[in-house]
Amino acid sequence: MTGPPTYLNALTRDPTTALWWGAVALRAILLSFAVGAVTMHSDDYQRPWLAWTVLGTMSVWTLLTSIAYTRGSWRRAWLVVLDVVLASALMLTSPLLLTEQMYAEQAPLITTVWVGAMPVIAGIRFGPAGGVLAGGYLAVGTGFAQMRVDLDVVRDGVLLVASGLVVGLAAEALRRAAVALSEAERAEAARAERERIARSIHDSVLQVLARVRKRGADVGGEAAELGELAGEQEIALRSLIGTSTELGRGRGERGSDDLGARLRMLATSTVRISAPACEVTLPDHVVDELEAAVREALTNTAKHAGSDIGSWVLVEDLGSEVVVSVRDNGQGIETGRLERAEEEGRLGVARSIKGRVHELGGTVTLDTAPGTGTEWELRVPRDRPSRQERAELNRSGKGAQV
Numbered sequence: 243m244t245g246p247p248t249y250l251n252a253l254t255r256d257p258t259t260a261l262w263w264g265a266v267a268l269r270a271i272l273l274s275f276a277v278g279a280v281t282m283h284s285d286d287y288q289r290p291w292l293a294w295t296v297l298g299t300m301s302v303w304t305l306l307t308s309i310a311y312t313r314g315s316w317r318r319a320w321l322v323v324l325d326v327v328l329a330s331a332l333m334l335t336s337p338l339l340l341t342e343q344m345y346a347e348q349a350p351l352i353t354t355v356w357v358g359a360m361p362v363i364a365g366i367r368f369g370p371a372g373g374v375l376a377g378g379y380l381a382v383g384t385g386f387a388q389m390r391v392d393l394d395v396v397r398d399g400v401l402l403v404a405s406g407l408v409v410g411l412a413a414e415a416l417r418r419a420a421v422a423l424s425e426a427e428r429a430e431a432a433r434a435e436r437e438r439i440a441r442s443i444h445d446s447v448l449q450v451l452a453r454v455r456k457r458g459a460d461v462g463g464e465a466a467e468l469g470e471l472a473g474e475q476e477i478a479l480r481s482l483i484g485t486s487t488e489l490g491r492g493r494g495e496r497g498s499d500d501l502g503a504r505l506r507m508l509a510t511s512t513v514r515i516s517a518p519a520c521e522v523t524l525p526d527h528v529v530d531e532l533e534a535a536v537r538e539a540l541t542n543t544a545k546h547a548g549s550d551i552g553s554w555v556l557v558e559d560l561g562s563e564v565v566v567s568v569r570d571n572g573q574g575i576e577t578g579r580l581e582r583a584e585e586e587g588r589l590g591v592a593r594s595i596k597g598r599v600h601e602l603g604g605t606v607t608l609d610t611a612p613g614t615g616t617e618w619e620l621r622v623p624r625d626r627p628s629r630q631e632r633a634e635l636n637r638s639g640k641g642a643q644v
Contacts, residue, residue, distance in 0.1 A: 256314045257420035258413045261366045265409075266308045269359040273304050276354045283349060287339045296332050296339075296352050303328060304356075311363070322367045326376045329357045330383040337389060348394070351387050361406030366413045373406025451475055473511050499529040501564065502557050505536060512550060513540060517557035522564060528622060531598040532566055538594035539568040539618045547572025547616075562624060563604075569617040575610040595620070 256262075280297045287293045307325055310316040336351040357380050365373025381399030385391050451472045458469015501524050502517030509515045524532075536555060543553050551572045558565040595618065599606045604622035 256317075257416040258366050259314065261409065261413055261416070262311045262317065265359060265363050265366060266311050268362065269304055269308065269356070272354075272356045272359055273300060276300060276352075276356045279350050279354045280352070283344070286341065286344055286349070288341055289339055292335065293339050293352060296335055300332060300353065300356055317367060319367060322364055322372075326360045326364055326379060329353065329360045330380055333357055333380075333383055333387050336387040345389065351384070357384075358402065358405065361402050362409045365406040365408075365410030368410070369414045370407050370410030373408075373410035374403055375406075377403035377406035470511070498523045499526050501529050501532060501566075504529055504533050505555055505557060505566070508533075508536065508540065508555065513553045513555065515555045515557075518559055520559075522557055522559045524564065524622075524624070528602055531602055532564075532620065532622065535595045535598045535620060536566060536568055543570040543572055543616065546575075564622050564624065566620040566622075567617060568620075569615065571615045574612045574614045574616055575608075 276297065280293055284290050284293060303325075307321070310318075310321060333351055333353040336353075339352050340349060360380055361373050361377035364376030368375075378399070381402050384398055384402075385395050388395050454472040455469045458465040458467070458472065461469075500521040502522045505517060506515045540553055540555075543551055547570060551570050553568065553570040556565075556567040556569075558567075596606050599620050599622060602622045604620060607619040607621075608616070609619070610616040
C-alpha cells in the first residue's frame with residue numbers, strides 16, 4: 243500500500259503548509275511579471291547587463307526558496323530574514339538601472355511586484371508582527387528606490403504591510419486551531435482508554451467486590467467487616483467510573499476542573515455526595531484546595547465520631563460563589579476544643595480547612611454543638627479577592643467564621 247502524498251504528510255506536521263505552497267505559487271507568478279517588465283524595458287535601462295543579472299538572481303533565488311519552503315524542515319527563520327533583506331537589496335539597485343526619463347514616466351522598479359511575496363512569507367513564518375515588520379521594511383526600501391514619497395509609494399507601502407498582517411493572522415489562527423485539535427484528539431484518546439478500563443473494572447473487579455460484600459454479610463463475624471470494606475471500595479470504584487467520562491470530555495477552560503466530579507470520588511458507604519448535574523468549573527488549584535479541605539473534614543469526622551457515622555457533602559453553584567457544605571450526624575464538637583487544639587499545636591483544622599479556604603479568599607462557617615453533629619460551610623468566590631481585600635476580610639472576622 244502506498245503512503246499519502248508528501249503534501250498531506252507535511253500538512254499534518256505544519257498547519258500552515260497550505261499557506262507556504264500558496265506563497266511559492268504567488269512568488270512564481272510575480273516573477274513572471276518581473277520577467278515581462280525587464281524584457282519590455284531592457285533597451286531603456288542605463289545598464290541592461292545589470293538588469294538581466296538582477297533578474298537572473300531573482301529567478302535562481304525564487305527556485306531555491308521555493309524548494310526550501312515546500313519542505314517543512316527547511317523553513318528556517320534565518321532564511322526568511324535573508325529572503326526579505328535580499329529582496330530589498332535587489333530593489334535598491336533600481337537607481338543604477340532606471341533613467342530620469344523612466345522615473346518621470348513612473349516605470350516599474352527592477353523587482354516590480356516580486357517583493358510583494360516577502361511580507362506574505364514573513365507573516366506565515368513569524369505571524370502578524372513579522373509580516374507587518376517585513377512589509378514596513380520593504381515599504382521604506384521602496385521609497386528609497388523610487389527616490390520620492392508620493393501617494394503611489396504610500397499606497398504600495400500600505401499594501402505590503404496589510405498583506406503581511408492579514409496572512410500573519412491567518413497563519414497564527416491555523417496554528418492555534420491545530421493545537422486545539424491536537425489537545426481534543428489526546429483528550430478523546432484518553433477518554434476512550436478510561437472507558438475501556440472502566441468496562442474492564444466493571445466486568446471483573448466490581449463483580450468480585452460485590453460478591454465479597456454479599457458473602458461477608460451472609461457469613462458474619464470478621465467476614466462481615468471485610469464485606470463492609472469491600473462494599474466501600476465498590477462504591478468508590480463505581481463513583482470513579484461514573485466520573486471518568488466527565489473528566490475525559492475536556493475542560494471548559496485551560497487550567498480548570500470540575501469540583502463536583504472531583505468530590506464525587508470521595509463517596510463511600512457512609513459518605514454521600516450531592517453535586518449539580520452540570521459542571522462546577524473552577525481553577526485547578528481552587529479545586530485541589532477545596533477537595534483537601536473536604537477530605538480533612540471527613541477525616542475529622544471518622545477520627546472523632548467513628549467510621550460508621552454518616553456524612554453528607556453538598557456542592558452548590560451560586561454563580562458568583564461556590565458553597566460546599568460538609569455535615570455529619572456525630573456527637574458534635576465541644577465548645578473551645580478547636581481553640582485548645584490550636585494552642586497545643588495541633589493545627590489540622592486551622593491549616594487544612596480554615597487556612598486553605600482563607601487563601602482562596604473564601605469564608606468558613608462551623609455550626610456545631612455537643613450532640614447535634616457538625617456542619618462545615620465553605621464559601622469560595624469565583625473571582626478571588628485581592629491580597630488587600632483578603633486582609634480586610636480577615637480583620638473584620640469574616641475570613642474564617644469558626
